[in-house]
Amino acid sequence: MMHTVPDGVEVVASRERARHLDSPPLLILDTVTGFLDEHGIGGGPLAWQRIGDGHSNVTYLIERGGESVVLRRGPRPPLPKSTHDMVREARIQQILHGHGVPVPEIIAVCEDEALLGVPFYLMGRLDGTVITDTVPAHLSPAGQRRATSEAVVDTLVALHRIDVTRGDLASLGRPEGYLRRQVERFRGLWEINTTRDLPAVDRIADWLARNLPASQAASVVHGDYRMGNLMFAPQAPAEVLAILDWEMATLGDPLADLGYLTATYSEAGSPPTPLELTEVTRSPGYLTQRQLAERYRSRTGLDLTALPWYQTLALWKAAIFCEAIHTRWQRGERPNDTVFGPSLETGVPRLLERAGRYASLAATTRR
Incomplete structure (x- = not known):
């Protein structure tokens, strides 16, 4: 289910709100909105939903103005050295795409840790099924x-x-x-x-x-x-x-x-x-x-x-x-x-x- 309001723990509305939390949030909506604006993705308020079964890196579906993207980031810092490298992960997929490997389209990569505390990237949403505990x-x-x-x-x-x-x-x-x-x-x-x-x-x-x-x-x-x-x-x-x-x-x-x-x-x-x-x-x-x-x-x-x-x-x-x-x-x-x-x-x-x-x-x- 898509959410239009923050949950106050993992997802907060603003960088100002994030400063008051004991543990840093995973998604800051005004920061993500600004990044989407920079890359011309959608318009107006955004909706979000955490997706996937990952217990390490974190993935969110983001919808805005009729457009959908997937945001992937590492867990809360501090992170062990040489792990959760989102920039490298995005580059690998870009290279493999050129060799015919079925991978998501990489739309934008953010190396600036100041935005969400860790680097992250956006990829295209795919209309498909991931099989876990039920058979489609x-x-x-x-x-x-x-x-x-x-x-x-x-x-x-x-x-x-x-x-x-x-x-x-x-x-x-x-x-x-x-x-x-x-x-x-x-x-x-x-x-x-x-x-x-x-x-x-x-x-x-x-x-x-x-x-x-x-x-x-x-x-x-x-x-x-x-x-x-x-x-x-x-x-x-x-x-x-x-x-x-x-x-x-x-x-x-x-x-x-x-x-x-x-x-x-x-x-x-x-x-x-x-x-x-x-x-x-x-x-x-x-x-x-x-x-x-x-x-x-x-x-x-x-x-x-x-x-x-x-x-x-x-x-x-x-x-x-x-x-x-x-x-x-x-x-x-x-x-x-x-x-x-x-x-x-x-x-x-x-x-x-x-x-x-x-x-x-x-x-x-x-x-």
Whole structure:
């Protein structure tokens, strides 16, 4: 539901009102209105609605004078170094758009932190469906359920087939050494984002570092590739209109994306975790984790023997960025979060336990 008045906590009417809050707001309506004026977007008062399931970055639908845009920004500062970089995220999408990747249109980027406390960007609104806890009616028949999960894999395959040695794509990252850097970087993020001692973090990090697989290819790596970060067309057949949320994208090992997709994918009989963000795939008709992996393998020719290593990496990393959310909640930096933040007290250890199981599977597979 669109709102025309501020809620007084996350969204306030004016910069003057924001000065009187204990915690900085996420949206200041007069500031956003001025930015829209600068870029000739709509006219008159605006309406807003928070959208998406993101627990990290924040997204709002903004409507004004018959025009609709989407504003995306990071959480409240202070932010950990090299995270929530909205300027980089916008640039990545602009580059990928030029290579045929389905991404939203970037309309404007604000690098000035003085406006909302963090950089943000505006993108075009897409008329589509993001699948989370309910099955859209047009994608409900058994054939469309299968087609939906097949489209998830096929879109990932297409992303990974892009030649990353070409021009502007090469500026997105350095694929050599990607896996080692991931282990080192996230181990460091744990140390600065936790207030408790969970020995499994270092234990799994040591195992990952000792068992690094040899990367078979270099590709664009989305970093958070899952069904809930895809927008589907509003009518059958199942078709991906856009891949969303590019904050963690870089160049690296494509199996990192497949490991994350399969390790976080809900299927019948799998235990729930804090990353149960698209639970509908537990229902009949959707591909299983194993079928997703097999479809990917058949289309890329990559050897998936080491996939459990990548699944371990995925859940271990997920535990670390969920711990950062838990710590922010503990510090009172997520004042409206009454469910997700507190659930991570036990949710993070559950993710680490699942990661450990994949590590055991990987060790068994390599014998």
